Amino acid sequence: MKAIILKQAYTPPSYEEFVLKKEENKVKIKLIASALNHRDLWIIKGQYAGIKYPIVLGSDGIGTYRGEKVIINPGQNWGFNENVQSKNFKILGLPDNGTFGDFIYTESKYIHPKPEHLTDFEAAALPLGGLTAYRALFSRAKIQKKEKILISGIGGGVALFAMQFALATGLEVYVSSSSNKKIEKAISLGAKDGINYTRENWHKDLLNRSGGIDIIVDSAAGTTFNNYLKLINPGGRIVIYGGTQGNIQNLSPQILFWKQATLLGSTMGSEKDFIEMLRFVNKYKIKPILDSLYNIEDINIALKKMEEGKQFGKIVLKNN
Amino acid sequence: MKAIILKQAYTPPSYEEFVLKKEENKVKIKLIASALNHRDLWIIKGQYAGIKYPIVLGSDGIGTYRGEKVIINPGQNWGFNENVQSKNFKILGLPDNGTFGDFIYTESKYIHPKPEHLTDFEAAALPLGGLTAYRALFSRAKIQKKEKILISGIGGGVALFAMQFALATGLEVYVSSSSNKKIEKAISLGAKDGINYTRENWHKDLLNRSGGIDIIVDSAAGTTFNNYLKLINPGGRIVIYGGTQGNIQNLSPQILFWKQATLLGSTMGSEKDFIEMLRFVNKYKIKPILDSLYNIEDINIALKKMEEGKQFGKIVLKNN
Numbered sequence: 354m355k356a357i358i359l360k361q362a363y364t365p366p367s368y369e370e371f372v373l374k375k376e377e378n379k380v381k382i383k384l385i386a387s388a389l390n391h392r393d394l395w396i397i398k399g400q401y402a403g404i405k406y407p408i409v410l411g412s413d414g415i416g417t418y419r420g421e422k423v424i425i426n427p428g429q430n431w432g433f434n435e436n437v438q439s440k441n442f443k444i445l446g447l448p449d450n451g452t453f454g455d456f457i458y459t460e461s462k463y464i465h466p467k468p469e470h471l472t473d474f475e476a477a478a479l480p481l482g483g484l485t486a487y488r489a490l491f492s493r494a495k496i497q498k499k500e501k502i503l504i505s506g507i508g509g510g511v512a513l514f515a516m517q518f519a520l521a522t523g524l525e526v527y528v529s530s531s532s533n534k535k536i537e538k539a540i541s542l543g544a545k546d547g548i549n550y551t552r553e554n555w556h557k558d559l560l561n562r563s564g565g566i567d568i569i570v571d572s573a574a575g576t577t578f579n580n581y582l583k584l585i586n587p588g589g590r591i592v593i594y595g596g597t598q599g600n601i602q603n604l605s606p607q608i609l610f611w612k613q614a615t616l617l618g619s620t621m622g623s624e625k626d627f628i629e630m631l632r633f634v635n636k637y638k639i640k641p642i643l644d645s646l647y648n649i650e651d652i653n654i655a656l657k658k659m660e661e662g663k664q665f666g667k668i669v670l671k672n673n
Numbered sequence: 674m675k676a677i678i679l680k681q682a683y684t685p686p687s688y689e690e691f692v693l694k695k696e697e698n699k700v701k702i703k704l705i706a707s708a709l710n711h712r713d714l715w716i717i718k719g720q721y722a723g724i725k726y727p728i729v730l731g732s733d734g735i736g737t738y739r740g741e742k743v744i745i746n747p748g749q750n751w752g753f754n755e756n757v758q759s760k761n762f763k764i765l766g767l768p769d770n771g772t773f774g775d776f777i778y779t780e781s782k783y784i785h786p787k788p789e790h791l792t793d794f795e796a797a798a799l800p801l802g803g804l805t806a807y808r809a810l811f812s813r814a815k816i817q818k819k820e821k822i823l824i825s826g827i828g829g830g831v832a833l834f835a836m837q838f839a840l841a842t843g844l845e846v847y848v849s850s851s852s853n854k855k856i857e858k859a860i861s862l863g864a865k866d867g868i869n870y871t872r873e874n875w876h877k878d879l880l881n882r883s884g885g886i887d888i889i890v891d892s893a894a895g896t897t898f899n900n901y902l903k904l905i906n907p908g909g910r911i912v913i914y915g916g917t918q919g920n921i922q923n924l925s926p927q928i929l930f931w932k933q934a935t936l937l938g939s940t941m942g943s944e945k946d947f948i949e950m951l952r953f954v955n956k957y958k959i960k961p962i963l964d965s966l967y968n969i970e971d972i973n974i975a976l977k978k979m980e981e982g983k984q985f986g987k988i989v990l991k992n993n
Contacts, residue, residue, distance in 0.1 A: 437933040438907070
C-alpha cells in the first residue's frame with residue numbers, strides 16, 4: 354500500500370510504498386481520510402519515547418470495514434481504571450502503524466460507526482482531538498451548564514472541540530489566543546468573548562469582562578500559568594492537557610487552598626470516554642471545524658501549516 | 674471575663690479582663706479548654722486580612738452549655754456550596770471573638786455533643802485541625818482503603834489528624850519531617866515508614882521504599898513541591914492545605930497530564946465536613962494527640978513552643 358512513512362527523526366516523512374503486515378485478531382480497515390495532530394509533529398521531531406522506524410504516522414482516521422464507514426478510536430489498551438491509562442496504553446501512529454495510509458489493522462473493538470451527520474472529512478478530524486477535549490471537560494473538570502469556561506489557544510484542534518462541547522452543554526465560553534483573527538472567528542462560532550494573551554495584564558482585563566471564570570482548559574502552562582489562579586472563581590478547576598510553554602512557575606499555594614481550586618492533568622481518554630464522546634457528538638450534531646484539506650502526498654505542506662500554528666481547526670488528509 | 678486578648682499586631686497577647694458583649698441569637702458557652710492553631714500565630718503577626726482590635730484569640734474550644742459538654746465548630750457561615758466557602762465564611766478568633774476565654778457566644782447550630790471517648794483536653798484539640806484534615810482527605814482527595822498516602826510535616830496538628838484518619842480508613846501511611854524523632858513517633862503510632870525531607874533526593878528514596886504514593890497531603894509547597902509529581906502514582910492526587918515554603922516552582926505540565934494527576938487546594942471545611950468528621954472520630958474512637966497542656970495564662974510560653982515547631986500534636990490550654 355501507499356502510506357506516509359517516517360524513516361528517522363528530524364527528516365520529513367515521505368509518501369511511498371509500504372508493506373503493511375497482516376495482523377491476527379485485528380480487522381483491516383480501508384482508509385478514506387485522516388487528520389493531523391501535534392503529536393505527529395512531535396514524533397517527527399523525535400520527542401516521543403519508544404520510536405521505531407520505519408513507521409506509518411497518523412492517529413486520526415476514518416475508513417470502511419465490510420462496506421460500512423467506521424471511525425477509529427486511536428487510544429488503545431487504556432485498561433480497567435477510568436482514572437488513568439495503564440502502562441500498555443498506546444495511540445495509533447506509534448508504536449503501532451497509524452492512519453496515514455491506504456489501510457490499517459486495528460482491533461474491532463476500536464471501530465465505531467461514523468456519525469451520520471458528518472462528512473468523511475469531518476469524521477476524520479474527530480477522534481483524538483474530540484477524545485482529549487471530552488475527557489478534559491467531562492471526565493475531569495465535570496463541566497456544568499451555565500458555568501464560565503476559558504479555553505486557551507483557540508484554533509487548535511482540542512481547544513475548538515472543547516469550545517464546541519462547552520457551548521453544546523450550555524456554558525458561557527471565553528477564549529484566548531495570540532491572534533485577534535482567531536478570537537473573532539471563535540466569537541462568530543458562539544464564544545461570548547475573547548482576549549489576546551500577549552497583552553499585558555490580560556487576565557485582569559478578562560476578570561473584569563467575565564466576572565471570573567469557573568473552568569480553564571489549557572495546553573500552554575509556563576510562566577504565566579499562575580495568572581489563571583487569580584482569574585478563577587472560588588471552587589474553580591483548571592484542566593491541563595499540554596505544556597507548550599514549559600514548566601509552571603510561581604503558583605501560589607495560598608490562592609490554591611483558599612479558593613479550594615483544583616488542577617487536573619488530562620490526556621487522551623479511555624474507551625468509555627471515546628464512546629461517550631461519539632454519543633455526545635451525535636446527540637448535539639457537532640461538526641468538527643476544518644482548517645484545510647490536503648491530498649495525502651502533500652503531507653509536508655500540511656505539517657508545515659501546523660508547525661506555523663496558523664490553522665483554525667483540523668488539517669485533514671484525503672487518501673488517493 | 675478573663676481572656677487572651679490581642680491588642681495590636683506584633684505584640685504578645687495578654688491574659689486579662691475583657692467585657693464580652695452579649696449577642697442575640699447566639700448561645701453562651703462556658704469554656705473549659707481550648708487549643709492552639711498556627712492561625713493564632715499568623716493573626717498575632719498581622720498576617721490576616723480584616724484584623725480588628727482588641728480581639729479574643731482562639732479557634733478551638735470545648736465547654737458546657739445547659740449542663741452538657743459541647744464542642745464548637747469554628748468554621749462558620751460556610752454557605753450552600755460544598756465545593757467552596759462563601760464570602761461570609763469566618764473562623765472563630767477573627768473577626769469574631771474566639772475560644773481563649775471564660776465564655777464565648779456562638780450560634781447554636783455550631784455546637785455539638787463532645788465525643789464521649791475523649792477527655793476534655795482531647796476534645797478541645799479536635800475542631801479546626803480535625804475539620805481541615807477531614808475535608809482534605811475525604812471531601813477533596815477522596816481517599817480509599819489500601820491506597821498509599823504521604824503526609825508531610827508530621828507532628829503538626831492537621832498532619833497528625835490526617836495520619837490518624839488515613840490509618841483508620843485502612844491506608845498505608847508514609848510521613849515526612851525534618852525531625853527523625855517525629856518520624857519515629859509517627860511510626861510508633863502506625864505509620865508504615867517515614868523519610869527526612871532534608872536529605873538529598875529523599876523523594877527517590879521514598880519512591881523506592883513505597884513503590885509510589887497515591888495521595889500526598891502537604892502544607893509546605895515551595896521549590897521542592899515538584900518532586901511530589903515524580904513520587905505519585907498515575908492517577909495520584911496531591912492535597913495542599915498550606916504554603917509555609919512559599920510558591921510552587923518548576924511544576925511539569927507533562928508529568929501532570931500524563932499521570933492524570935490532580936492538585937487539590939483545601940482549607941478548613943463545611944458544616945457537613947464538621948459533622949461527618951465528628952461521626953468518623955466517634956466511630957473509630959480516634960483520640961487527638963496532645964503535645965502539651967498549659968494553663969491559659971501561660972499563653973505566650975505555649976505560643977513560643979508552637980513557633981519553634983518542636984511540638985508533636987496539639988498544644989492545649991486549660992481554663993482557670
